[in-house]
Amino acid sequence: MPDLAALERLADIVGAGDDSVVVAQVHTDRRSEIQVRPDAVVESLERLRSQGYQHLMSLHGVDYYPEEPRFGVIYELLSFELQDRVTVKVRVPLSDPHVASVTGKWPTASFQEREVFDMFGVVFVGHPDMRRILLPDDYIGHPQRRDFPVGGEPVLFTGNEQRNPGWWK
Amino acid sequence: MEVIRHGKAEAGIGPAAASPHALQPGDKEAFRARQLRARDLLRGELEGDDIEQHVRDSIVTTTLDKAAHWAQGNSIFPLTFGLACCSIEMISLVGARMDMSRFGSEAMRATPRQADMIILAGRVSMKMAPIVRRIYDQMLEPKYAIAMGACSSSMGVFNNYAIVPADKFMPVDVHIPGCPPRPEAVVYGILKLRKMIQDDPTMAWRDRYRAHGTEETKPWSLDELEERAGRAAELEQREQDARA
Amino acid sequence: MSTDDEKRDGPVPEDGEATTGSREHDAPATQGERERGAEIADETDATTPSGIAATAVQERSEREAEWEELAKRYRADEATIDFSSQLGAVATQDETELLTINMGPHHPATHGVLRLLTTLEGEVIRDVKPIIGYLHTGIEKTAEDKAYWKVIPVVERMDYLAYYFNAMAYCGAVEELLGVEVPKRAQYLRVIHLELNRIMSHLVWLGTTMLDLGAISILWYAFRERETVLDLFEYSSGQRMHTRYFQIGGVVEDIPAGWDKKLQRFLDEMPTRLDQYEAMLSKNEIILQRLKNVGVLDAQRLQEWGVTGPLLRAAGVPWDLRKATPYSSYEDFDFKVPVGTIGDNYDRYAVRIAEMRESVKIIQQALNGLPEGPTITEDRKVALPPRHELATSMEALIHHFKLVTEGMRVPEGESYFPIEGPRGELGCFVRSDGSSKPARVHMRDPSFVNLQAFGDMARGEYIADMIATLACLDPLLGGIDR
Numbered sequence: 002m003p004d005l006a007a008l009e010r011l012a013d014i015v016g017a018g019d020d021s022v023v024v025a026q027v028h029t030d031r032r033s034e035i036q037v038r039p040d041a042v043v044e045s046l047e048r049l050r051s052q053g054y055q056h057l058m059s060l061h062g063v064d065y066y067p068e069e070p071r072f073g074v075i076y077e078l079l080s081f082e083l084q085d086r087v088t089v090k091v092r093v094p095l096s097d098p099h100v101a102s103v104t105g106k107w108p109t110a111s112f113q114e115r116e117v118f119d120m121f122g123v124v125f126v127g128h129p130d131m132r133r134i135l136l137p138d139d140y141i142g143h144p145q146r147r148d149f150p151v152g153g154e155p156v157l158f159t160g161n162e163q164r165n166p167g168w169w170k
Numbered sequence: 171m172e173v174i175r176h177g178k179a180e181a182g183i184g185p186a187a188a189s190p191h192a193l194q195p196g197d198k199e200a201f202r203a204r205q206l207r208a209r210d211l212l213r214g215e216l217e218g219d220d221i222e223q224h225v226r227d228s229i230v231t232t233t234l235d236k237a238a239h240w241a242q243g244n245s246i247f248p249l250t251f252g253l254a255c256c257s258i259e260m261i262s263l264v265g266a267r268m269d270m271s272r273f274g275s276e277a278m279r280a281t282p283r284q285a286d287m288i289i290l291a292g293r294v295s296m297k298m299a300p301i302v303r304r305i306y307d308q309m310l311e312p313k314y315a316i317a318m319g320a321c322s323s324s325m326g327v328f329n330n331y332a333i334v335p336a337d338k339f340m341p342v343d344v345h346i347p348g349c350p351p352r353p354e355a356v357v358y359g360i361l362k363l364r365k366m367i368q369d370d371p372t373m374a375w376r377d378r379y380r381a382h383g384t385e386e387t388k389p390w391s392l393d394e395l396e397e398r399a400g401r402a403a404e405l406e407q408r409e410q411d412a413r414a
Numbered sequence: 415m416s417t418d419d420e421k422r423d424g425p426v427p428e429d430g431e432a433t434t435g436s437r438e439h440d441a442p443a444t445q446g447e448r449e450r451g452a453e454i455a456d457e458t459d460a461t462t463p464s465g466i467a468a469t470a471v472q473e474r475s476e477r478e479a480e481w482e483e484l485a486k487r488y489r490a491d492e493a494t495i496d497f498s499s500q501l502g503a504v505a506t507q508d509e510t511e512l513l514t515i516n517m518g519p520h521h522p523a524t525h526g527v528l529r530l531l532t533t534l535e536g537e538v539i540r541d542v543k544p545i546i547g548y549l550h551t552g553i554e555k556t557a558e559d560k561a562y563w564k565v566i567p568v569v570e571r572m573d574y575l576a577y578y579f580n581a582m583a584y585c586g587a588v589e590e591l592l593g594v595e596v597p598k599r600a601q602y603l604r605v606i607h608l609e610l611n612r613i614m615s616h617l618v619w620l621g622t623t624m625l626d627l628g629a630i631s632i633l634w635y636a637f638r639e640r641e642t643v644l645d646l647f648e649y650s651s652g653q654r655m656h657t658r659y660f661q662i663g664g665v666v667e668d669i670p671a672g673w674d675k676k677l678q679r680f681l682d683e684m685p686t687r688l689d690q691y692e693a694m695l696s697k698n699e700i701i702l703q704r705l706k707n708v709g710v711l712d713a714q715r716l717q718e719w720g721v722t723g724p725l726l727r728a729a730g731v732p733w734d735l736r737k738a739t740p741y742s743s744y745e746d747f748d749f750k751v752p753v754g755t756i757g758d759n760y761d762r763y764a765v766r767i768a769e770m771r772e773s774v775k776i777i778q779q780a781l782n783g784l785p786e787g788p789t790i791t792e793d794r795k796v797a798l799p800p801r802h803e804l805a806t807s808m809e810a811l812i813h814h815f816k817l818v819t820e821g822m823r824v825p826e827g828e829s830y831f832p833i834e835g836p837r838g839e840l841g842c843f844v845r846s847d848g849s850s851k852p853a854r855v856h857m858r859d860p861s862f863v864n865l866q867a868f869g870d871m872a873r874g875e876y877i878a879d880m881i882a883t884l885a886c887l888d889p890l891l892g893g894i895d896r
Contacts, residue, residue: 029827030593031590031829032590032827032828032829032830034828055717056717056720057720058720058722058832058839058841058858059830059841059843059858061843061856061858062856063828063845063853063854063856064854075828075830075843077830077832077841077843077858081731081733081738084738084739086830086832088830107718107720108718108719108720108866109718109719109720109863109866111866112862112863112865112866113862113863116862120554133547134546134547135546135547135550135895135896136296136297136332136547136550137296137297137547140296144331144332144552144555145554145555145854147558147853149331149555150331151329151330151331151552151555151556151558151559152330152331152332152552153325153328153329153330153331153333250522251520252526253526253527253549254526254549254551254571254574254891254892255571255574255655255656255892257526258574258575258618258655259654259655261618261621261622261633261637262637262640262641265633265634265637265638265640265641266634266637266638266641267638267641278522280522292549292892293549293551295547295548295549295550295551295895296550297547297548297550298519298527298548298549301519301520301548305520321551327556327567327568327571328551328552328553328556328568328571329556330551330552330555330556330559331552331555332550332551332552332555333551333552349656350654350655350656352654
């Protein structure tokens with residue numbers, strides 16, 4: 002994990018003179034994170050790749066409900082040479098959940114972007130095959146969203162059926 | 171302990187008498203008599219009471235159904251069908267420790283057409299449930315289903331949008347609790363199933379959840395297909411009428 | 415059939431009812447049939463006694479004539495095909511007819527409920543599309559609904575052969591958020607169990623893979639050792655699978671007395687067992703021909719696909735998180751990272767066998783150097799107080815009550831904790847919103863990512879080798895679908 006100074010240097014490189022690319026930097030003692038604009042994610046990852054962070058290890062989605070912008074897509078980058086990790090994050094609102102796809106440069110993102118689409122409904126623009134991956138094709142809804150019910154059935158043992166409590170009467 | 175020692179003393183033939191299979195004092199003579207009868211039978215000299223006795227000793231009479239179900243219960247071939255964690259415990263069932271060939275179930279069949287039993291080893295998801303049902307339908311009678319583990323029995327710890335309990339979409343004969351169940355528990359479940367098969371040759375218990383007549387077979391002619399479709403439509407109509 | 419039936423169905427005399435019955439049965443060979451039969455008999459064969467037989471004979475002769483005609487046509491077709499081009503390399507013939515077949519989701523060789531849409535040209539794979547999701551369990555969603563402790567048993571069921579690894583990744587991520595220090599003894603105990611789990615996972619891989627290649631007996635040998643490992647798990651934690659032994663901040667309890675002796679016995683015999691496997695497999699010509707130069711994919715392409723673990727090491731990249739970014743005291747142990755050369759199936763096999771040997775070494779060192787001390791953190795906000803404190807200390811009782819009813823509150827933040835699982839990098843992402851339940855738990859499962867490279871591995875191979883390649887990829891559908 003790069004330290005604070007290194008993170009700022011990386012953020013400068015990612016920004017490349019454009020102040021609007023880097024939205025925020027987060028540095029805690031075990032994690033450094035650069036938040037970028039949703040449409041600039043491919044260039045940002047390219048620039049980090051030139052700094053040695055070549056491998057996209059994981060790509061996952063997060064729902065920050067009720068915060069806005071609501072969805073986050075997180076790219077965990079790894080450098081084999083530096084034995085180091087850095088995180089890139091993108092935040093998109095529910096009204097416009099579109100992120101540029103990185104499958105062209107990082108084929109490994111293919112399944113993972115489909116999973117994020119399946120679970121959160123974030124659409125990756127430029128993905129060759131943007132379909133559901135884990136759930137059936139005709140499924141309605143995106144279950145990993147925070148406002149999606151967990152579902153399932155209440156466990157009702159014999160003699161333990163749910164009754165109307167009626168305390169409000 | 172006292173009782174056993176007393177028994178030994180009574181039998182008077184030493185420590186082996188504690189076992190129920192040990193020889194009793196009169197056994198030797200009876201065995202000799204049987205030997206002589208067998209010899210006479212081969213010579214063709216056995217007649218009268220002796221031949222009666224020989225028949226009574228050496229022939230077991232039973233009904234054909236009982237015999238057939240005895241055989242069926244001792245050779246339940248499971249389908250090679252693993253879903254999740256439980257499938258690993260299902261594999262260790264055929265391993266050296268829980269040798270399932272003791273009970274005739276070691277021959278896992280890869281196609282549902284040759285299998286007698288499907289073990290739902292693991293969680294059945296919403297996407298998999300129609301496929302599991304189809305596989306069950308493809309099995310030929312007599313067929314049995316075991317729901318192994320908490321997930322396929324009752325959704326287990328994953329009580330959420332993705333999982334379906336097996337009872338909702340197919341008839342299940344035996345549920346085995348555990349997450350995952352130990353191989354011993356699976357052996358016990360299979361033995362339970364064997365007892366059910368052997369005790370009730372008509373398999374009447376399977377009527378309760380309408381498990382009869384679920385085979386998916388190839389229709390022999392177009393007429394038969396039409397007839398089946400007609401029957402299905404008729405049933406549907408009747409159900410609708412009942413609802414209305 | 416009841417007993418009454420039995421009596422009635424006893425030996426029946428030759429005459430009487432039985433004979434009439436048989437005559438009745440013959441009767442439906444009716445008038446009409448006979449008349450029609452007679453006509454045909456007149457035309458074809460005067461000596462045929464019965465009409466039915468006559469029709470049968472006629473049908474047969476018609477069919478034979480048809481077959482002969484077909485056979486003639488086939489022979490004529492065969493003459494036009496030039497087989498010389500097909501006798502050599504089938505893979506390079508330019509035949510254009512493609513056949514798409516579906517494998518799975520219920521197929522004995524797909525190691526679970528994987529579905530493969532395979533495009534074949536003759537016997538050669540031109541394209542493979544894995545279709546997954548048949549085991550989707552929504553574990554990540556369920557985890558959001560449970561307190562931090564209660565998530566551990568749920569995540570353990572993701573990759574069901576690497577349950578200690580799942581628990582380790584999750585506990586590590588939460589410990590990072592909490593900033594909890596894990597005691598040294600707990601770290602060593604974790605290492606021992608993780609490496610035992612790695613051996614167990616590789617043993618199941620070995621057994622099932624060799625089963626797919628036709629070496630059935632190795633399954634029994636591999637599962638014999640697996641049972642020994644599971645006995646150790648059961649002895650230390652009470653469960654064979656999904657043990658929930660790792661706790662946030664340490665391990666649930668210390669190993670029982672005598673466990674180390676049992677473990678030592680296993681460690682002593684395991685290298686000789688591995689020698690036995692290798693004596694059976696590594697010099698077996700059939701196995702070697704099935705494995706060598708099959709499913710080759712170079713390191714460059716594997717890295718593009720994000721593949722890690724034994725698959726990447728088999729291609730010659732010595733990347734192992736235990737060495738690169740040590741966690742849980744892996745820096746204390748002396749072990750080697752086995753690597754292959756070209757990345758074919760044989761390398762994958764050899765790397766895994768070598769990894770089991772290295773795991774035995776690590777466990778031996780951890781057992782010899784097992785430090786004394788507590789097995790779980792002293793932080794009362796995270797770990798339950800010991801039993802004896804409950805009777806004497808009011809504060810301990812309150813902590814116990816809070817932990818059991820509500821669970822711990824984890825400070826806001828996100829963390830990603832990667833560890834080296836038996837199949838590659840297993841990372842757990844946890845986001846906390848300050849409450850007692852995680853706001854998001856995500857597993858970066860190695861099988862899920864590695865499966866993407868399968869198309870590249872299998873393309874251009876024979877369909878039989880595709881099975882071997884899939885087995886050597888070692889996908890676990892529980893981890894893929896989660």
